[in-house]
Amino acid sequence: MIAEFGLVALWLAAALAGLQLFAGFMGLREGGEGIAVLARPAALVQALLCGVSFFTLLWLFARTDLSVALVASNSHSAKPLIFKLSGAWGNHEGSMLLWVTVMALAGGLIAFIERRLPEKTMLATLGAQAFVALGFYAFLLFSSNPFERLAVAPVEGNGLNPLLQDIGLAFHPPTLYFGYVGLSVAFSFVVGALLTRQVTPDFARVMRPWVLGAWCLLTIGITAGSYWAYYELGWGGWWFWDPVENASLMPWLAATALLHSVSVLAARDALRAWTVMLGVVAFSMSMVGTFLVRSGILTSVHAFAVDPERGSFILALLALNIGGALAIFATRAGTVAEGERFSVFSREGALVINNVALSAILGIVLLGTLYPLLTEAFDVRVSVGPPYFNPVGAIFLFPMLIVLAIGPILRWRGDSFARIRMPVLVLGGLLLVAMVALWAITGIGILPLLGLALALVVAVGSILPLRGRSVRRLPVAVWGMVIAHFGVAVTLFGMASDTAFQQERLVAANIGDVVEVGPWTAQLEAVSPVAGPNWTAIEARLSLRYEGQEVAEANPQARSFWSPPTETSEVALTTRWNGQLYTALGNQAEDGRWQLRLWWKPFVTWIWYGGLLIALGGALALVGRVVGDIRRRVAGRKIVDRKADEAAIAAGSGS
Amino acid sequence: MKHLIALLALALSTPLAAQDSLPPAPYAYNQLEDPALEEQARELMLTLRCLKCQSQSIADSDAPMAGDMRHQVRTRLAAGETPDQIRLWLIERYGDYVSYEPRVTASTWPLFVIPFVLLLIAGLIIRGRLVARGKPEGGAAG
Numbered sequence: 001m002i003a004e005f006g007l008v009a010l011w012l013a014a015a016l017a018g019l020q021l022f023a024g025f026m027g028l029r030e031g032g033e034g035i036a037v038l039a040r041p042a043a044l045v046q047a048l049l050c051g052v053s054f055f056t057l058l059w060l061f062a063r064t065d066l067s068v069a070l071v072a073s074n075s076h077s078a079k080p081l082i083f084k085l086s087g088a089w090g091n092h093e094g095s096m097l098l099w100v101t102v103m104a105l106a107g108g109l110i111a112f113i114e115r116r117l118p119e120k121t122m123l124a125t126l127g128a129q130a131f132v133a134l135g136f137y138a139f140l141l142f143s144s145n146p147f148e149r150l151a152v153a154p155v156e157g158n159g160l161n162p163l164l165q166d167i168g169l170a171f172h173p174p175t176l177y178f179g180y181v182g183l184s185v186a187f188s189f190v191v192g193a194l195l196t197r198q199v200t201p202d203f204a205r206v207m208r209p210w211v212l213g214a215w216c217l218l219t220i221g222i223t224a225g226s227y228w229a230y231y232e233l234g235w236g237g238w239w240f241w242d243p244v245e246n247a248s249l250m251p252w253l254a255a256t257a258l259l260h261s262v263s264v265l266a267a268r269d270a271l272r273a274w275t276v277m278l279g280v281v282a283f284s285m286s287m288v289g290t291f292l293v294r295s296g297i298l299t300s301v302h303a304f305a306v307d308p309e310r311g312s313f314i315l316a317l318l319a320l321n322i323g324g325a326l327a328i329f330a331t332r333a334g335t336v337a338e339g340e341r342f343s344v345f346s347r348e349g350a351l352v353i354n355n356v357a358l359s360a361i362l363g364i365v366l367l368g369t370l371y372p373l374l375t376e377a378f379d380v381r382v383s384v385g386p387p388y389f390n391p392v393g394a395i396f397l398f399p400m401l402i403v404l405a406i407g408p409i410l411r412w413r414g415d416s417f418a419r420i421r422m423p424v425l426v427l428g429g430l431l432l433v434a435m436v437a438l439w440a441i442t443g444i445g446i447l448p449l450l451g452l453a454l455a456l457v458v459a460v461g462s463i464l465p466l467r468g469r470s471v472r473r474l475p476v477a478v479w480g481m482v483i484a485h486f487g488v489a490v491t492l493f494g495m496a497s498d499t500a501f502q503q504e505r506l507v508a509a510n511i512g513d514v515v516e517v518g519p520w521t522a523q524l525e526a527v528s529p530v531a532g533p534n535w536t537a538i539e540a541r542l543s544l545r546y547e548g549q550e551v552a553e554a555n556p557q558a559r560s561f562w563s564p565p566t567e568t569s570e571v572a573l574t575t576r577w578n579g580q581l582y583t584a585l586g587n588q589a590e591d592g593r594w595q596l597r598l599w600w601k602p603f604v605t606w607i608w609y610g611g612l613l614i615a616l617g618g619a620l621a622l623v624g625r626v627v628g629d630i631r632r633r634v635a636g637r638k639i640v641d642r643k644a645d646e647a648a649i650a651a652g653s654g655s
Numbered sequence: 656m657k658h659l660i661a662l663l664a665l666a667l668s669t670p671l672a673a674q675d676s677l678p679p680a681p682y683a684y685n686q687l688e689d690p691a692l693e694e695q696a697r698e699l700m701l702t703l704r705c706l707k708c709q710s711q712s713i714a715d716s717d718a719p720m721a722g723d724m725r726h727q728v729r730t731r732l733a734a735g736e737t738p739d740q741i742r743l744w745l746i747e748r749y750g751d752y753v754s755y756e757p758r759v760t761a762s763t764w765p766l767f768v769i770p771f772v773l774l775l776i777a778g779l780i781i782r783g784r785l786v787a788r789g790k791p792e793g794g795a796a797g
């Protein structure tokens with residue numbers, strides 16, 4: 001009964017989305033006000049029903065109700081509760097239900113609190129949101145029903161891939177999904193503003209928190225995904241330019257560009273059409289990402305062609321949403337003018353360069369990701385990997401980083417070079433000195449060399465906006481920007497130094513052997529079997545010395561899960577402030593020696609520290625903006641009250 | 656996700672089990688003595704695709720085939736071949752798919768032309784947005 005209850009709640013939620021769409025549409029017409037007032041309540045109740053439906057699925061997984069097909073194929077009664085629950089969204093159907101639920105909750109939230117825009121724009125926005133949501137409801141109900149029953153319940157579930165039984169991974173996909181949904185809200189606002197011709201700074205201010213929030217979550221999601229791949233795969237890589245990674249990177253790139261252009265629109269009423277375009281692109285990238293991951297096209301284009309139901313559905317939704325938005329945009333292009341003008345040498349100018357560079361990088365990642373799929377359809381198989389993405393992306397990334405270092409100290413509208421000559425000269429000198437010094441001392445490759453030098457320049461440039469300003473009176477949002485930009489420098493430094501300076505040792509070792517790698521020596525003390533709740537493992541004990549001093553013990557494992565039978569490598573990470581020692585245990589050779597893999601990875605952790613700083617910066621900016629909005633709202637209310645009081649007094653004294 | 660699929664595929668490929676039980680080739684999990692050669696080998700292996708996995712280089716994979724390919728790369732380098740020769744030999748054997756470094760061919764030229772087109776478009780956008788406008792003193796509206 002419980003599964004059917006969840007399904008009914010989902011159907012009702014879909015029906016309410018239909019009502020919300022209709023009400024939003026009627027709101028745009030004369031005389032439709034009677035029905036239009038239903039849009040906000042419909043959004044609220046829909047959020048509630050979706051929440052109930054998702055909670056039902058969680059309940060089914062918690063109880064391991066094996067009569068439900070999804071539970072039977074993805075869960076196992078012996079699994080720890082937390083992984084039973086995360087199993088609810090660790091599969092296609094459940095993750096789509098999570099997506100729809102978060103979308104409904106976001107819709108409910110804007111319906112409940114957002115009153116700053118003209119009511120017509122809000123109704124159009126809610127209508128657009130309902131339209132997008134209806135597509136996903138149809139997808140769930142017609143082709144991915146998470147509540148489907150089995151005729152005969154199996155005795156035991158199929159389990160869950162042990163790689164998924166990881167606390168980081170349990171929360172990684174939802175983080176990305178929340179980010180995608182944030183971009184869908186931004187998309188709805190864009191459509192609403194276009195339909196009612198209200199692409200204004202107010203619209204930008206209302207949309208900005210959603211873009212910021214989505215962007216923060218995507219940043220965290222990508223950072224976590226990179227770290228997960230790093231420690232779970234057992235070979236020390238942290239970015240593979242793999243289509244699944246690119247699928248999460250592309251919305252982030254678009255959201256980063258959107259975030260900056262929406263700020264220009266909010267502050268200066270410029271870049272209107274550009275912001276609208278980016279809003280559409282950002283959401284389409286989320287959908288492209290979902291398509292790539294969910295359609296199975298990555299496993300094989302031909303497998304996808306044989307069973308194209310899901311992929312086609314997502315592609316159809318993509319075409320419908322994006323095509324629709326672009327069509328509306330085309331009919332409104334005349335009324336959405338470019339907005340205020342500005343000079344080359346201004347904050348807006350720097351942000352335009354940022355936007356164009358990010359869009360170009362997005363184009364390259366999209367091209368490199370889709371091109372092999374395209375040629376595969378014609379039976380030509382090519383691979384596009386790091387040797388393509390790194391240099392080609394760098395063509396756009398490196399100039400953008402130079403602009404990043406200078407842009408924040410430029411003034412809006414127009415600035416003079418004389419005013420910022422000193423900082424520019426200092427940064428230029430720094431770049432030159434760093435490059436020459438690195439080249440002379442280390443002789444590393446050109447990309448890591450530029451990366452290290454630019455990391456220094458961006459780090460110094462990112463704190464320049466603090467110069468000559470009272471630290472205590474600086475707005476929170478400016479702090480957010482400074483911290484996020486500094487995080488970019490930290491991440492870049494980590495990437496470049498790991499690429500340039502990492503050291504690798506692969507050996508076959510007997511018990512008692514000593515392995516040297518970089519400043520570390522590791523002695524293999526013992527190899528012994530251990531057991532966990534649903535796995536057994538061989539564990540090595542290594543005693544580690546850093547520059548001759550005994551510091552730690554490392555215990556890498558080779559783990560075997562039995563349901564389903566899978567081998568994983570559980571690496572041991574020994575972290576210092578200046579990097580990580582990465583140790584993995586391989587198989588035993590015939591002569592009894594053990595394969596050991598050790599990497600000394602200088603400053604590799606800075607990649608993820610930087611990612612977290614970027615997300616923290618975004619979160620601070622979000623808090624700063626929202627607090628500012630609330631203050632303005634309170635102040636506005638006070639002014640209205642005072643005027644009413646004054647009017648009342650005047651009326652009283654006049655009588 | 657890809658890794659899951661890859662591992663799942665590995666777990667399911669029981670016919671390979673016979674192959675798996677063979678001991679790995681000597682240079683699959685061992686480095687070359689010469690650090691300069693090993694560095695070359697590493698750089699090359701990072702740009703070669705493991706054909707049995709999904710989206711992993713042979714430098715990042717536990718698959719037996721990746722181990723064999725690592726062995727090939729290292730022994731050939733040690734025998735005096737250059738990384739480019741080894742890459743070409745592998746491409747001849749397995750097709751373009753094995754190399755993550757796409758070559759300019761009749762079917763891949765757009766990969767190399769489109770970035771330049773993007774560069775051109777980017778330049779034009781920036782020029783159009785910035786240069787033509789001139790100084791906006793006096794608060795022009797748009």
